[in-house]
Amino acid sequence: MQFLHTMVRVSDLDASLQFYCDLLGLKEVRRKENDKGRFTLVFLAAPEDESRSSELQAPELELTWNWDPEEYQGGRNFGHLAYRVDDIYALCQKLQDNGVTINRPPRDGHMAFVRSPDGISVELLQKGEALEPQEPWASMENTGSW
Numbered sequence: 634m635q636f637l638h639t640m641v642r643v644s645d646l647d648a649s650l651q652f653y654c655d656l657l658g659l660k661e662v663r664r665k666e667n668d669k670g671r672f673t674l675v676f677l678a679a680p681e682d683e684s685r686s687s688e689l690q691a692p693e694l695e696l697t698w699n700w701d702p703e704e705y706q707g708g709r710n711f712g713h714l715a716y717r718v719d720d721i722y723a724l725c726q727k728l729q730d731n732g733v734t735i736n737r738p739p740r741d742g743h744m745a746f747v748r749s750p751d752g753i754s755v756e757l758l759q760k761g762e763a764l765e766p767q768e769p770w771a772s773m774e775n776t777g778s779w
């Protein structure tokens with residue numbers, strides 16, 4: 634078995650591509666328009682995953698944009714997407730400078746949580762740090778600086 638993708642529905646495709654690609658750094662690998670179903674699928678991959686030489690497909694994020702507006706209420710059953718990043722401070726500063734909500738700032742240089750335009754939680758983990766936090770995470774207010 635192989636993990637292929639996670640699908641999230643987005644209310645504004647352009648705003649989502651600006652967040653996931655322009656700001657977060659994911660790359661669009663393909664898209665599929667479906668006129669009959671009135672939706673667009675856009676598949677994104679992280680650069681390092683995308684350039685992976687193995688025959689295993691890179692794990693992808695599938696954005697589903699329904700052309701007819703729908704209300705998406707975030708279920709508590711979905712937690713977050715997680716990406717390992719080269720420089721968590723620089724990335725969070727860029728995200729904040731572009732109006733992205735930083736739910737958990739990277740004070741410890743290890744882990745941060747940000748929100749997509751649709752409120753999807755995205756965990757950012759600093760490359761080189763342990764994947765699981767040693768200390769239980771106490772929720773922290775974002776004071777705008779770290």
Ligand SMILES: C[C@@H](O)C(=O)SC[C@H](NC(=O)CC[C@H](N)C(=O)O)C(=O)NCC(=O)O
Pocket residue numbers: 640642670672674695697699
């Ligand atoms: C291409 C493959 O990875 C898919 O996931 S297609 C699955 C298909 N998606 C849609 O029909 C998109 C539009 C639909 N209105 C929606 O919002 O899902 C599908 O079966 N979706 C149902 C689901 O529960 O994912």
Ligand code: NI
Pocket residue numbers: 638640695
């Ligand atoms: Ni899918």
